[in-house]
Structure formats: C-alpha cells, structure tokens
Amino acid sequence: MLETHTKQFPGVKLCVLLDLAGSGVSNLDMDFIRFIINSFKSYFPSLLEYLLLYEMQWFFNAAWKIVKQMLNAEYVKRIKFVTKADIQGYIDKDQLWEHMGGTDKYVYSYEPEMFEAGSGGDPDQPDAERKRVTFANSNDSSVYRSTSMDSIKDSASKMNVNNSGAGIMKSPRGPPSRTPSRVSREDNSYRGKLLTICPAEEVEFAVEEEGGEACDNIILKNTHTHDVAFKVKTTSPEKYRVRPSSGYIKPGSETEVSVHLQQGYQNTVHKDKFLVMALEVQTESSKTFADLWKATPKDSIMEHRLRCVLVQGKDSSTQATGVTAGQKAPLLSELAVKVDTLLLTTKRLQRNVQYLVVSQLFLILLLVALFVYWKMYTEQESGVNREDSQTQQCLKMVPQCQNS
Secondary structure (H helix, E strand, C coil), rough: CHHHHHHHHHCCCCEEEEEEECHHHEEEEEEEHHHHHHHHHHHHHCCCEEEEECCHHHHHHHHHHHHCCCCCHHHEEEEEEEECCCCCHHHCHHHCCCHHCCECCCCCCCCCCCCCCCCCCCCCHHHHHHCCCCCCCCCCCCCEEEEHHHHHHCCCCCCCCEECCEEECCCCCCCCCCCCCCCCCCCEEECCCEEECCCCCCEEECCCCCCCCEEEEEEEECCCEEEEEEEEEEECCCCCECCCCEEECCCCCEEEEEEECCCCHHHHHHHHHEEEEEEEECCCCCCCHHHHHHHHHHHCEEEEEEEEEEEEEEEEEEEECCCHHHHHHHHHHHHHHHHHHHHHHHHHHHHHHHHHHHHHHHHHHHHHHHHHHHHHHHHHHHHHHHHHHHHHHHHHHHHHHHHH
C-alpha cells in the first residue's frame, strides 16, 4: 500500500491514524507496531507526516515507553496523541468518522487480494510473464478445455469415474472422496448466471492421520447457452496447487478443479479464500484467453468466493481422540461456553482495573483536600496562639503602668 501511494502520489506525505478507542490489552500487537515502524524507517523515511494515536488508553503507556526507545527524536515528534476534542487540528471534519466527531459514514470491510491460483504472481502481470505451475505426469497446456458428457461416458472404462457425481472424470492422482458429513451435491451448490459451483461456500481439506496431502474438488458446470471461460484465484497461491486453474467449459458440460493443500500450511487454512471467475465466450470470438478477460467489463464477469476450512479425517479423528461424530457437538458447545466465560472474565477484570484507577484518583484527591485543610487549620491555630500571647502581654503591662 505504501509503495502504491508513492507511485500514484509522489511527494505527498501520509497521516496515519490508529483508532485505539475502546481497545484493551488483548488488542496490543507489538509485532504489528514494529512492522509499521520499520516500514517507515527503513523503506519510506520521508513519507510519514504524522502518526495519530486516537484515545490511547492509560495501560498502553508501558508499550509506548518501549516503542519510544525504537525511535529517534525526529520520529517521536511526528507521533501525536489526540482525542475527539483536538483531532480536527490534523484531519478535516469531512475525512473523520462520525464517532470521532466527523461526518464521514464510511464503513470498512476487508476484501483479501486475490491472485491466480498456482501462479504466485501479481494479478496485473501479463499471463505470458507469469511462472507456470507444472504437475507430475502432466503434459497438458496451461489452459484446460472441458470435455463433453458423451466423451466422458465413452472413456469411463479407461478413467477413474466418480460414481456419486454425474459422470465427472477423476484423475488418477485425484483427491479422496468427500467426508460423509457434507450434504448432497444438489443442496451444496451455488447457482450463478453462468456456472453452478459445488461446493457452495466452503472448500474442505481433510487431514488424515498419516499426514498425507489434503485436497478437495470444486465442480464447475456450465448452465449457459454459450461457452464459458473460468479462472480460479486464491489469496495464498504459495499454499495450493490447483489443476486446472483456468480453461473453457462447453454448454452443459462440467469441469472438476482439484485443489491440493501443500504440507506445512494446515494451521493457516482458515484465513484463505478462493475466487471463481467466469465470463461468456462468443463462438465467433478469436481473442486469446488473456485478451478475453481484459476486454470484458467487470460487471459482465461472474464472481463467487469460497472459504477454506480444515476438517479432521474420519478415521484419524475417531482413533486419535476417541470422539465420535455424535460427541463432537457437545464438546464444541462446552468449549464455546468456556470461551465465553473467559471473555466475560477478561472484561470484568478490565472494569475492575478501571474502578481501581478511579478509586486511586479519589483517594489522591481526598489526601490533597485533607492536607490543605490541615495546613489551613494549623495556620489558624498559630494565629490564635499569637493573639493570646499578645493579649497576655498587654494584661501584664497594665498593672505595671498603674503602679508607676
């Protein structure tokens, strides 16, 4: 993002705003803070105008002391602690959110950047310049064309056929069958204007006890009257091998896309997504595959996103944990209750800390008031004593005057 800004707006500095209102200790991410500091210090030293910390809580003072040691005096001057009362001195009112006293009604929603599945490159880079992913025992071109239903039936005796589907070809190295918990194909399909996509929402990767490669299939069916070109993108192309990642589908035909999760990435599967894109291809079109996507307007391209989930293999989950499918629901419910209890306890502790701070402030004010009262009282007592001593001296002097 910083590099894109320097290219689009050369010489224009940034004002970075961190909204810390309502944040707690659980939101403190020192690694992220170090990343921001190193990005500006090492790569964009003259890009930062101000780093505004909005409504920073008092318990972040310890973290600020650590961060301050990492900065020189020049960068310390650029970091400002602001509140709702003075933030408009740095950012205009129309550029601020409403809860900060501004008029901007913008609502942020995170959309992860999608890359060509298996390419690992920039999606804007021409297809000819991208690195091509190859597979074992595969001599096909980078673009795969689907076969018709008649040709699938004729070659069923030579190929591995998926009996649960409608005559879908399975490669010899294809993934295992779906787990029994997945609903039927008809109920788990997304029906778009060009393609019917199965599964509808989630790509499941079943991890077996042997630690083999987890994989799943995405079935694309052309429900349109013309040929359809498709592409499969993902947020993490380095984790997956997709075959095929692009191609053409004839009317009424289907293509099965095999998605293989490489070993070592099982713990981060839940963060990834896949994007299936499709567009209509006219029969008389002579454009190349890459030119078709460049020439087609975005509103004419069908897009559908799929989440990635990791599921335990049937055999390994039962043998390793001794938990059957019927017992998982109560365990998950119990775990959810414990998590909710932990969150409530954390919030209660934070409230108690705030109460302690308020109590300490009250005690300090009370001690100051008592000190001021004691000071005034002692001064008044000393004044009264001085008046009494003067009165006594005057009384002693009166008899002396009479005798004289």
